[in-house]
Structures are given as C-alpha cells and as structure tokens.
Amino acid sequence: GENVEQHPSTLSVQEGDSAVIKCTYSDSASNYFPWYKQELGKRPQLIIDIRSNVGEKKDQRIAVTLNKTAKHFSLHITETQPEDSAVYFCAASIRAGANNLFFGTGTRLTVIP
C-alpha cells in the first residue's frame, strides 16, 4: 500500500513568520493530496487539497505545492497567527470515488505570539 512520510513532527514559528510542512509518498499512482488540520481534542478538518493535474494551489494564507516526479508535496502557511497552532496531517489517495486516504504522522505547529 501507499506510505506517506511527513516532516517535521514538530514546528515552532514566531507569529507572522511562514511555516512549511513536507510530505513524501511512495506510490506513483497516488493523485489526490489533501491536508487536514486538527485542533486539540477536535476532529480533523480539510483545509486544502490538490489533484495531480496541478502543481500548486493557493487559498489565502495557505498554499500547497506538488512535485509528482519527486513524489513530494508541501503545505505553506504565510503570516502565521496563533490560531494556526494545531496538528496538520497530509494524506494521499490512489483511487477516486471511495478515496481511501493514507495519512502522514502529523506535524504539531505552534505559533508563538
């Protein structure tokens, strides 16, 4: 099956700085890459996703880039705010429809005011 690796496991940044989280995947057939944010004690929520037919997608302060050749994708958060503090998970999916997701191990982001 697919293997998704995520780095770093923890990340601390000053408020206003940028944060970057990186993931690699093993199966070249994967073609859907969502990112989820999970606040402490809460459920995971989708923040952005990208499909393999594009290399970059942006939504306000959040962007995701995808390099299919190298099999890696990254989450970029600019102008970080304290409410960005959470655990972020990347995931990859091979099959559309019942898109079974393979998750990375998560990155705990702390934004220091």
Next chain:
Amino acid sequence: NAGVTQTPKFRVLKTGQSMTLLCAQDMNHEYMYWYRQDPGMGLRLIHYSVGEGTTAKGEVPDGYNVSRLKKQNFLLGLESAAPSQTSVYFCASSYSMGQTYNEQFFGPGTRLTVL
C-alpha cells in the same frame, strides 16, 4: 444539519469485552469510513463502505467488524477487545460523485481505553 456524529464519546472496556461504536451522518453521503488515531501514527483506515449493505477492509482491519445496514449509519464492532485497541476512533463520510475526489467529513471521535 448535525453532520457526522459518533456514539459514545468515551468508553472504558476490560480485555475480552465487546462493544459497538455507532456513526451517523445526515448528509446523504454514500461513502463512510472508520479510522483509528494513535499517538505518532496519524490516522489509519480500519474499514470502509461505498454504500448500504457493502463493506471493505482498510489498512488495519484485524480485530474489528463493521456493518452498514442503513445508508446513514456505519457501525464498528469489537468482538473481544484488546489493550492494543486503545485508541481514538474517527468516523468519516463523503459524497459519491463518480470518479472524483470528495472531501471526507469527520465525526468528533470516540476515545476508547481497553484495560
């Protein structure tokens, strides 16, 4: 809309006991999923369902059974609980729209401890 709900929120079991976790969604989603979340492991898919009356194994199915008798409900059963099944369990659901990728909506989770 309540979205995806899970019952119970917390449960403590003794080794060998059985229990059923209930997931319900009111979004008319075809697909439903059960994940477990362990520290440092991310979320791992246990079982999933692509429609009423159908189920399939995910990444870590051993020790669990599921049923989807109604479209809005997805049940996860532990027949003989083991300490290794101590985890937080999340249910999720998503639309069916042909061969497109659709967001999975998660429930609030069930924290299960097996002593």
